[in-house]
C-alpha cells in the first residue's frame with residue numbers, strides 16, 4: 001500500500017507539502033497541489049483519516065440523529081444532508097433515536113465520542129436529557145425539524161432549521177372552509193413536538209380566519225405514526241357530529257387515516273374531504289390524488305449542513321433559526337372537481353390556496 005512518503009517522492013515535494021494538500025492546513029501553489037493530487041491518483045494512495053484527525057483535531061465527519069429514518073420525509077432529509085456533507089468533504093455517522101429520549105441521549109453521546117465535528121439532531125418530544133448532555137459538552141449542534149425552546153428570557157443557544165408549519169396548515173384549512181366545510185377534523189401529531197403544536201396552531205388560525213369556532217373534540221392526536229393516525233381518524237369518525245373534512249398532520253398519519261376511512265367504507269372526497277401535511281412520492285397515485293403541503297425536505301437537510309459548517313467556522317456567532325417555505329400541492333382529495341392545469345398544481349403554501357367552490361358541506 002502506497003504511503004505519504006511514496007506520494008511525496010513521486011510528486012517531488014516534501015511529506016509536509018503532501019500533508020498540507022490533504023489537510024488544507026497551508027496554501028499550496030496550484031501546480032504543486034496538482035502534482036500531489038496526480039501522484040495520489042497514480043499510486044492509489046488512500047489517506048489515513050484517523051492519522052489526519054490527530055494532526056488537525058478535526059474528523060471531517062458530521063453526526064446525524066433523526067428518528068424514523070424509514071419515513072420518506074426523513075429519508076429525503078438524510079439525502080439532503082448526505083449530498084451537502086459530501087460536497088464539503090464531510091462524511092456522515094447516522095443514528096436513529098426512535099423518538100425515545102433515553103436512546104436519544106445515548107446516541108448523541110456515542111456520536112460525540114466518535115469525535116464528530118458537529119451534529120445535526122431532530123430532537124424527541126422530551127429533549128431534557130439531550131439538552132443536559134449538550135450543556136455539559138461543547139458540541140456544535142444544529143436542531144432540525146423540531147425546534148427546542150430556549151428557557152424563557154434567554155437567547156437561543158442552538159442553530160435550528162425547520163419548515164414553516166403553521167401557515168401552510170392554516171392554508172389547508174382555508175382551502176377546505178372555502179369549499180364550504182364547517183366541521184374540519186385535525187389528526188394531530190405527537191404532543192411535545194414543535195411541528196405538532198405549530199400545525200395545531202395553524203389549524204386554529206385557519207378556522208378563526210373563516211369565523212369558525214374551535215371545537216376541541218375535532219382535534220385528536222395521532223402520535224405522528226400510521227397506527228396513531230388510524231386510531232385518531234376512527235375517534236373523529238365516531239363523534240356524534242363527525243367532521244366533513246380531515247386534515248392529517250403528517251404522511252404516516254395520512255396512511256392511517258386512509259385505512260380507517262377504507263375500513264368504514266367511506267370514500268374521499270365524496271363522503272369526507274382530505275388534505276394532508278407532507279407530500280410523498282406516491283401521493284399522486286392515490287385515487288383521488290392527495291392534496292398536500294410539500295415540505296422542502298432535501299433543502300432542510302442541506303441547510304442544516306450549511307449552518308453547521310458556518311458554526312464550525314465561526315463558533316461565536318449568535319445562534320439563529322432558519323425556516324424554509326412549503327409548497328401547496330393542489331390535487332383532488334380536497335373535493336375540488338377538476339385537476340389543476342398540468343404543472344400548475346404546486347404553489348407556495350403561504351399564498352391563499354385556490355378555490356373551486358362546489359357547494360356547502362355541513
Ligand code: HPA
Nearest residue numbers: 071073145195250251278
Ligand atoms: N416532523 C415533520 N414532518 C414530518 C414528520 C416529523 O416528525 N414526520 C413526517 N413528517
